[in-house]
Amino acid sequence: MSELAELLALIDGFHITDRSLLHARERLRRDDGAAAVEALRRAAAKYFGEMASEAERHLRELDGRLDDLYQRQYNLQAERGVTERRRDGARRVLQSLQSVGRQAQP
Secondary structure, three states: OOHHHHHHHHHHOOOOOOHHHHHHHHHHHHOOOHHHHHHHHHHHHHHHHHHHHHHHHHHHHHHHHHHHHHHHHHHHHHHHHHHHHHHHHHHHHHHHHHHHHHHHOO
C-alpha cells in the first residue's frame, strides 16, 4: 500500500464534515496529480492540526478537573477517617458509661 493510500485510509477512518477536506479528498480520488496531493495535504494538515489542538486543550481541562476531583476525594477520605475515630471514641465512652452505671446501681 502506498503512503498516499495509507493516508487516505487514515483520513477515511474519521467522520469528516469539513468541506475543504472532503473536496480535496474527492479531488485526489479523481486525479492523483501533485496539485491534488498538495491540496489534500494542506486541508488535512489544517483540519487535523485544529483537531489535535482542540483535543489537547480538552485533555488539559479534563486533567485539571480530575486533579480537583482526586483532591476532593482525598480530603473527604481524610474527613471520613476523622469522623470514624470520633464516632468510635464516643461509642467507647458510652459503653464505659453503661458499665459505670451498672456498677453504681445497688
